[in-house]
Amino acid sequence: MDRVNRLAAQRAVVIFSMSSCCMCHTVTRLFCELGVNPTVVELDEDPRGKEMEKALARLLGRSPAVPAVFIGGRLVGSTDKVMSLHLSGNLVPLLRNAGALWV
Incomplete structure (x- = not known):
């Protein structure tokens, strides 16, 4: 779990x-x-992928554990959550707040 959190916090x-x-x-x-x-x-x-996959499955509460998306170091979720945020217009502001977009 520590490795997942460390990697997730390194980039937007x-x-x-x-x-x-x-x-x-x-x-x-x-x-x-x-x-x-x-x-x-x-x-x-x-x-160490298998170890991280197990940690992500615990975080997401499901398997398969991919894709697992982190924005600004916080777990957003998988495909369904990302697409829901995108379709509702909430993904871009989230990306801006995390410093992933400048426009």
């Missing part, structure tokens, strides 16, 4: 992902199209 937007996960790719593309440069942590490419 951090996405914990799996390289073969289509929803992870979709969420990452959304942020890129909004002008955000997220840090993507590919759990299947990290030696």
Whole structure:
């Protein structure tokens, strides 16, 4: 859990992902199209990925634990939460407040 929190706090937007996960790719593309440069942590490419995946599953209360999106060091959630924030117009202000967007 400490590693997840440490990584999540290092950048404005951090996405914990799996390289073969289509929803992870979709969420990452959304942020890129909004002008955000997220840090993507590919759990299947990290030696401690399984440990982080278990910690994220506990945080999210579900499995699979990816994508897990952190904005401003705080857990936002997975695809459904990110898309809900985007469609309601609340994602961009959240990104601005975290320093991920300047426009």
